[in-house]
Amino acid sequence: MKKNSIRIAIVGVGNCASALIQGIEFYRENSQRNPKFEPLGLMHLEIGGYKPWDIQVGAAFDIDVRKVGKPLKEALFAKPNCTTIFYPNLNDSGVIVSMGEVLDGVSDHMKDYPEDRRFIVANEKPCQVEKVLKDSGVDILLNYLPVGSDQATEFYAEACLNTGVSLINCMPSFIVSDKTWARRFEERGIPVVGDDVKSQMGATIIHRTLTKLFEDRGVRLDRTYQINTGGNTDFLNMLNKSRLKNKRISKTEAIQSQMENPLEPENIHIGPSDYVPWQNDNKVCFLRMEGRGFGEIPLHLEMRLSVEDSPNSGGMVIDAIRCCQIARDRGIGGPLISISAYAMKHPLIQFPDDQARQMVEEFIAGKRER
Numbered sequence: 001m002k003k004n005s006i007r008i009a010i011v012g013v014g015n016c017a018s019a020l021i022q023g024i025e026f027y028r029e030n031s032q033r034n035p036k037f038e039p040l041g042l043m044h045l046e047i048g049g050y051k052p053w054d055i056q057v058g059a060a061f062d063i064d065v066r067k068v069g070k071p072l073k074e075a076l077f078a079k080p081n082c083t084t085i086f087y088p089n090l091n092d093s094g095v096i097v098s099m100g101e102v103l104d105g106v107s108d109h110m111k112d113y114p115e116d117r118r119f120i121v122a123n124e125k126p127c128q129v130e131k132v133l134k135d136s137g138v139d140i141l142l143n144y145l146p147v148g149s150d151q152a153t154e155f156y157a158e159a160c161l162n163t164g165v166s167l168i169n170c171m172p173s174f175i176v177s178d179k180t181w182a183r184r185f186e187e188r189g190i191p192v193v194g195d196d197v198k199s200q201m202g203a204t205i206i207h208r209t210l211t212k213l214f215e216d217r218g219v220r221l222d223r224t225y226q227i228n229t230g231g232n233t234d235f236l237n238m239l240n241k242s243r244l245k246n247k248r249i250s251k252t253e254a255i256q257s258q259m260e261n262p263l264e265p266e267n268i269h270i271g272p273s274d275y276v277p278w279q280n281d282n283k284v285c286f287l288r289m290e291g292r293g294f295g296e297i298p299l300h301l302e303m304r305l306s307v308e309d310s311p312n313s314g315g316m317v318i319d320a321i322r323c324c325q326i327a328r329d330r331g332i333g334g335p336l337i338s339i340s341a342y343a344m345k346h347p348l349i350q351f352p353d354d355q356a357r358q359m360v361e362e363f364i365a366g367k368r369e370r
């Protein structure tokens with residue numbers, strides 16, 4: 001049965017969380033104040049009877065001294081967050097950020113960087129995560145942990161299984177796309193969405209679409225790269241190559257899945273490539289595709305995308321939250337195939353993006369179970 005609101009918990013009060021919460025309030029304020037307001041930037045204003053502003057935060061977890069113990073509305077703008085502030089006057093949700101378990105959330109190399117650019121772990125005892133989830137009555141937990149936080153992600157996934165809370169896994173530790181984890185959520189009847197958000201107009205969706213276009217137009221793609229730079233903590237964290245394995249798999253499979261004959265590994269290079277502090281949350285993607293068309297004559301395509309990284313994922317997550325809540329309202333458990341294929345880079349099953357979008361519409365209309 002439909003609820004009045006969707007209560008979420010946030011793990012990792014970083015740039016993505018900041019952009020998401022600013023966006024929810026931005027659309028609420030503007031839609032209510034101006035009847036002619038056009039909600040640019042949203043794929044759906046309403047899903048299953050839920051508007052973006054029906055999403056409420058009930059709990060938040062972080063480990064940074066500048067965020068833990070602070071009201072969420074302050075923590076969302078605390079250093080080292082550096083995303084654009086497009087809605088500064090956030091409402092007070094009453095949520096105080098709780099201390100999470102650090103586990104493998106923080107990479108050692110960060111200590112070589114200035115304090116306002118990196119994470120600083122608070123000297124606090126971790127809270128009882130499952131108790132906080134239960135007491136705050138949340139429906140869905142959003143995982144925004146840094147890339148490479150596999151143990152910490154598994155810790156929160158277990159907490160979801162034990163409390164009946166849904167997981168939306170926005171980062172590339174594989175849970176929803178892992179058959180064993182997926183089965184455990186299915187057995188418990190808990191809907192889940194993941195893994196690793198595919199941004200609204202990001203490098204992945206553009207690279208996928210161009211790859212599919214090459215295929216559809218009979219052009220053979222021989223070689224490609226996608227080089228990304230940025231200056232936020234996500235890019236700083238990813239300088240530690242040992243944390244990057246799953247991010248590369250996620251981003252590379254997202255492209256390879258669009259080709260009938262995937263490229264040899266040496267002919268495809270995709271990944272976060274460097275940290276440029278002054279870029280802050282601006283991400284720049286350089287993309288090159290080399291192929292052969294009619295008469296096997298070579299063609300080269302070069303593209304440069306410049307985008308504010310964190311707001312770029314906000315609309316996708318707002319849709320994922322609402323689809324996940326529909327599944328909860330309908331009593332459906334396990335990985336949600338359609339919204340995961342549409343909104344995530346590494347779903348359990350990949351589909352071309354136009355098909356995934358159609359599947360999401362069918363799911364919303366109740367014509368598809370997952």
Ligand SMILES: NC(=O)c1ccc[n+]([C@@H]2O[C@H](COP(=O)([O-])OP(=O)(O)OC[C@H]3O[C@@H](n4cnc5c(N)ncnc54)[C@H](O)[C@@H]3O)[C@@H](O)[C@H]2O)c1
Nearest residue numbers: 012013014015016062100101102105146147171233309313
């Ligand atoms: N468009 C996008 O920005 C985009 C797209 C796809 C995936 N992602 C992924 O989403 C995740 C979040 O991105 P972001 O830009 O918000 O990162 P961020 O670095 O801004 O935020 C991460 C937050 O996690 C906190 N943290 C670290 N260890 C923790 C722990 N053990 N428990 C609780 N909190 C902990 C940090 O203090 C920080 O506040 C990253 O993994 C990123 O790769 C982002």
